[in-house]
Amino acid sequence: MDTPFALACPVPITQHKTIVLGHGSGGRLTAQLVRDFFLPAFDNPALRKLDDQAVLEVGPSRIALTTDAFVVTPLFFPGGDIGRLAVNGTVNDLAMAGARPLFLSAAFIMEEGLPLEDLARITQSMAAAALEAGVQIVTGDTKVVNRGSADKLFITTAGIGLVPDGVSISASNAKPGDVILVSGTIGDHGMAVWSQREGLEFEGAIFSDTAPLNALVEAMTAAGEVHTLRDPTRGGLGTSLCEIAAASAAGIEIDANAVPVREDVKAACETLGMDPLFVANEGKLVAMVSESSAPAVLDAMRTLPQGRAACIIGRVVASHPGMAVLKTEIGGSRILDLPFVEQLPRIC
């Protein structure tokens, strides 16, 4: 199936016969899996948009529906845990359609032997996150598998939200001339989990940014004309930019100097040979807003804790449609492309 996504990010012919870690990277192999297996089987207009949520007509309302499975390891990391991640991830996927998140479901797959103390900490953390985001966890499921058939705990959340009248936000809505904003520093979450897992020496210094973004989105849509929103989770900001360029058939130009990265995250990425542009965030968003709205939207973002460090990082352009380009620190240009392999498995 030729989707804009598949067209703009051509997938090399790699004939895997089994699932490999790269299929979970959020990059090329994930896109190939979606294109070859899920889209042809389930084909429908909502799915075809390849947004992180579906916006659906239900009765007289527009309802956003989304789901995410969380398999992060370890379960607890600086700044959060799998439960907080599972609530915020689904809240944010709803918010990225401009929807007001309302209700969540939560399904738990637990390995025999999971300490009940850990489960208690995690459910309490989910409750706190739900309260913070203003959503209710209204239904759920629990399954237990025998020891060795899962890794401690996986949580899948789904959620619904109401899309206000007049709001139309999608990865396919970016328009040449739009200003590109990010809400804060990038790469924090991925490096926090990675350093905790590996016991690296900068452990503890870097905290996950996991946070609900719905209040931020409400402030932004009230302040100006927002065309596109994404929370650059797995695959990072770079992957989100590639996907938006492809979905909108627009060019994207980013100024490397303008992309905010904490010094310790930058140092950790350098040590590990990783590019912060492709490291996961769990409490950041990238937005394409109309040029005239940009100052007001930016001001609105900066009044809220989740947007205090918001800044302009680039432009949507008419040239090189479908392609995201980074203007590098030394004045060069680098075409951004989806990662092929899994840089950081199981960070969400």
Place this chain on the structure above:
Amino acid sequence: MDTPFALACPVPITQHKTIVLGHGSGGRLTAQLVRDFFLPAFDNPALRKLDDQAVLEVGPSRIALTTDAFVVTPLFFPGGDIGRLAVNGTVNDLAMAGARPLFLSAAFIMEEGLPLEDLARITQSMAAAALEAGVQIVTGDTKVVNRGSADKLFITTAGIGLVPDGVSISASNAKPGDVILVSGTIGDHGMAVWSQREGLEFEGAIFSDTAPLNALVEAMTAAGEVHTLRDPTRGGLGTSLCEIAAASAAGIEIDANAVPVREDVKAACETLGMDPLFVANEGKLVAMVSESSAPAVLDAMRTLPQGRAACIIGRVVASHPGMAVLKTEIGGSRILDLPFVEQLPRIC
């Protein structure tokens, strides 16, 4: 937290420090887990009802939301596979609130090494099931975990449906005088999976009953006054009856002679020392309907393939509220109680 559920099915004080297989049984330990961990943490009116779905006011509409995680092993079994189960399970949980199922999400947790051929068969099976039920799979997620961190494939579906005006169906709505119907034979699914897994000699003779029940429910609600619906999956018919008796604070009386069980299922259960009343179904429902409606509802059920073998199995009574009682073949009475241990792990 004292819920009607916890009151009527008292849980003995067993202090587990870790998750055990019984926590996934759908029986006592699952109830204890829900009561001790999930209800106190997430407490809200919709969750407190302990129905298999939440019915929510969203704008001017009543929307049902539900989720289920599927961890069945093996992935393929006579009559179905994990994909068909994942679609039908969520469709049916929506239908049991009288909702018209509309849209599903699907999240895949895949173990490195899962054959892509298996994934293709499963996604195609899900697509066929969605078509049959008249729903669309509109959004999803894929995660990959390293070899040994999951068992091949887990699928979590969530779904939303629209509850028509005037429809109010809940496990708490059963009323003394109601007639209790089942839509067909019980225990088929559990024994089909179990026999496939164990390679027992009756393998192949018993097929899972996995099927969508939304058309059946539509016919039933059009024909008469339906108070309560449950699809007796994990934990079987016996568990559903215990839960309904507790939630409705009503007595339930079932005639053992009237409960339809296939001869081969009965024989298999006898061999394994299991009670078909507590074996999972995936395409059957139990209904409490007003006495005056019962003949019309039964007639309507029998016109559809999923209800061809529908029959009356008992009554809701005013005596022994909160308790489900089986009138045995030899004229005695047996109080039904939630199973404590996991009879058949991972059958859904």
